[in-house]
Amino acid sequence: MxxxxxxxxxxxxxxxxxxxxxxxxxxxxxxxxxxxxxxxxxxxxxxxxxxxxxxxxxxxxxxxxxxxxxxxxxxxxxxxxxxxxxxxxxxxxxxxxxxxxxxxxxxxxxxxxxxxxxxxxxxxxxxxxxxxxxxxxxxxxxxxxxxxxxxxxxxxxxxxxxxxxxxxTGIRREKYISDLKKYLETFKNLCNDCTQRLSLNPLRVLDCKIDGIKFLDAPNMQKYxxxxxxxxxxxxxxxxxxxxxxxxxxxxxxxxxxxxxxxxxxxxxxxxxxxxxxxxxxxxxxxxxxxxxxxxxxxxxxxxxxxxxxxxxxxxLKKDLKTNKGLDLYTIALSEKGMELNYKVLRTLREQNVIVDTDLMNRSFKSAFKQAEKLDAKWIIIFGDEEFTTQKVTLKNQKNGEQIMVDVKDIFEIIQKNK
The missing domain is CATH 3.30.930.10 (Bira Bifunctional Protein; Domain 2)
Incomplete structure (x- = not known):
């Protein structure tokens, strides 16, 4: 692999x-x-x-x-x-x-x-x-x-x-580097990186993760x-x-x-x-x-x-940055006509920036509800033949169990009001 x-x-x-x-x-x-x-x-x-x-x-x-x-x-x-x-x-x-x-x-x-x-x-x-x-x-x-x-x-x-x-900077930098180099040369058995940096760029030695803790008495840059x-x-x-x-x-x-x-x-x-x-x-x-x-x-x-x-x-720290948790809506279609209405609603809501998903795995009714919970959906709608005929649906609030009967055209308004 x-x-x-x-x-x-x-x-x-x-x-x-x-x-x-x-x-x-x-x-x-x-x-x-x-x-x-x-x-x-x-x-x-x-x-x-x-x-x-x-x-x-x-x-x-x-x-x-x-x-x-x-x-x-x-x-x-x-x-x-x-x-x-x-x-x-x-x-x-x-x-x-x-x-x-x-x-x-x-x-x-x-x-x-x-x-x-x-x-x-x-x-x-x-x-x-x-x-x-x-x-x-x-x-x-x-x-x-x-x-x-x-x-x-x-x-x-x-x-x-x-x-x-x-x-x-400037001339004072040259003086500082000269004094720093003299100080660093008093140490023996420095790591390979420090040994190379000492001749090429002594300032880099102070940044060493291995030997850096040794240089407690290094010349104080502020004084230069x-x-x-x-x-x-x-x-x-x-x-x-x-x-x-x-x-x-x-x-x-x-x-x-x-x-x-x-x-x-x-x-x-x-x-x-x-x-x-x-x-x-x-x-x-x-x-x-x-x-x-x-x-x-x-x-x-x-x-x-x-x-x-x-x-x-x-x-x-178990801090959660997420400002938008879960779905606004999860839909379940139970019939062919229900799927037709579901398709139209999904397209309309997504164009209005509603975060919505639907069951496309032909899950059982119980499994579909579990999927909605897993996705932390705020609302659930079930589409069937009756909803197709009446153009009315029941919005179920997953947080408090409240159910609201609304016209299909009003789904967006209800979701927005209750965000």
Whole structure:
């Protein structure tokens, strides 16, 4: 038997319904913040991610799914969503004044060749937002509040913590990296990844899941900030605390992608449910990425969220996202004429956005009622010869047992009034 690839999932029935409901919530919040959806290709040129994410990142160095097409061009299945959005911005000239600020969001599958574990698959779904143009505290606060609004909407805000850091830049960054490297060289027997990163990109060492806990006394990045960045960062922290959002300054937070500059943040879920994968939302500023990929000098910021990790949390908490539970109506036809009337009613109601299903398996009367219960139908109608002749039907309310005799033409009105 052929099986699905390791690290992938088949999603159906309740699982797919939960994803759809979560995506609906995310899209609604995005529209409340005036973010419009964008859809980019699932595969892109390999160079896009090498230039943006960074050759020393785990994503590029060992996690991308790569392939060569028939013309010997190198492509990859997209491992993250920001670089494709930036590429689309540049290619379609969405940086023109009439589009700025360009506020957009995406939802879709990403692919990374990783060791599958709780909250981490090789194909996973990601929701992300990006904004291009503004470079100020207000925009950064809007993004973090957006992320917090998501946790509040799904009812997990009391168990989250937002870790913040401000990446040092310019000459001060060079000084910090020099001091960090000297500090890290005092450790022996670092893991293979850390050993390589130490010479190529020492900041990545702080992000190590194996040795990261050892570096308690690493140089504090906050002490290397210039006065302007320090003031900027302190104002953001102050504003968030005034909003009673649980924030923590984490000087070793660096994120796993090289394009970040300035403010970065991670929303962590305080529980053992996800194990080491406790970050559910993460992002920050990447003010240089647009220009580095061939576009104009344009500030940008954003964040991404793992759909599957959120669903794991909600399942553990037994939280139900479904806003539309079950069917509005289930119908049972007992005769040929009943089936004719049933067909007409079904077509009419579905055109009016009523969620309705019918028994097409020729079940017994008792089994058909059980199926209606299984599908959580609010109402049941039985169609037979008499209903065909009189054009009147009995609507049975499955919740309270009430029965209402109505004209066929009035079925929709009764269902709508009693929703």
């Amino acid at each position: 052929i099986q699905k690839p390791r690290g992938t999932q088949d999603l159906f029935l309740n699982e797919i319904n939960e994803i759809i409901e979560l995506e609906t919530i995310l899209k609604t919040i995005a529209k409340n913040y005036n973010f419009q959806e964008i859809r980019t290709p699932i595969f892109e040129a390999k160079e896009l991610f090498v230039r943006s994410v960074g050759t020393t990142s785990d994503v590029v160095s060992k996690e991308m799914y790569e392939f060569v097409d028939k013309k010997n061009r190198q492509f990859v299945l997209r491992p993250e969503g920001t670089a494709p959005v930036v590429r689309a911005l540049i290619e379609n000239k969405l940086y023109a004044p009439e589009f700025i600020p360009f506020k957009t969001f995406y939802i879709g599958p990403m692919f990374r060749y990783e060791r599958p574990q709780v909250g981490r698959n090789r194909q996973f779904n990601q929701f992300g937002v990006e904004v291009f143009g503004p470079n100020n505290i207000e925009q950064d606060l809007e993004l973090i509040n957006f992320a917090y609004a998501i946790t509040k909407k799904i009812g997990i805000e009391k168990n989250i913590q937002i870790d913040l850091n401000f990446l040092v 900030l210039n006065s302007e960045d320090e003031l900027y960062f302190s104002k953001i922290v102050q504003k968030l605390k005034e909003s009673e959002i649980n924030v923590k300054i984490s000087s070793k937070l660096v994120r796993g992608l090289d394009y970040y500059t300035g403010l970065i943040f991670e929303v962590k879920y305080n529980s053992e449910i996800l194990g080491s994968q406790d970050t559910i939302i993460a992002g920050g500023r990447y003010n240089n990425l647009v220009s580095e990929l061939g576009g104009p000098n344009m500030p940008a910021a954003g964040f991404a969220l793992g759909i599957e990790r959120i669903l794991i949390i909600l399942k553990n």
